[in-house]
Amino acid sequence: MVIPGYDLDDLDENLRERIDEQKLDDVLDDEDRARLESGESLLDVLDDEDIDRVTAPKESN
Secondary structure, three states, rough: OOOOOHHHHHHHHHHHHOOOOOHHHHHHHHHHHHHHOOOOOHHHHOOHHHHHHHOOOOOOO
């Protein structure tokens, strides 16, 4: 039985929904981009620190 929110596909989809694309561009290098394009998930490509950076709320000026 799969528990919602703990399936790797669910986690990856949730992460993609929360990502600030500009921050993602700042975190990913060409190799990471290639890995994503080849089918790896964001969970495979990003480490915990990167995930925290790309999901942090936008700073207001």
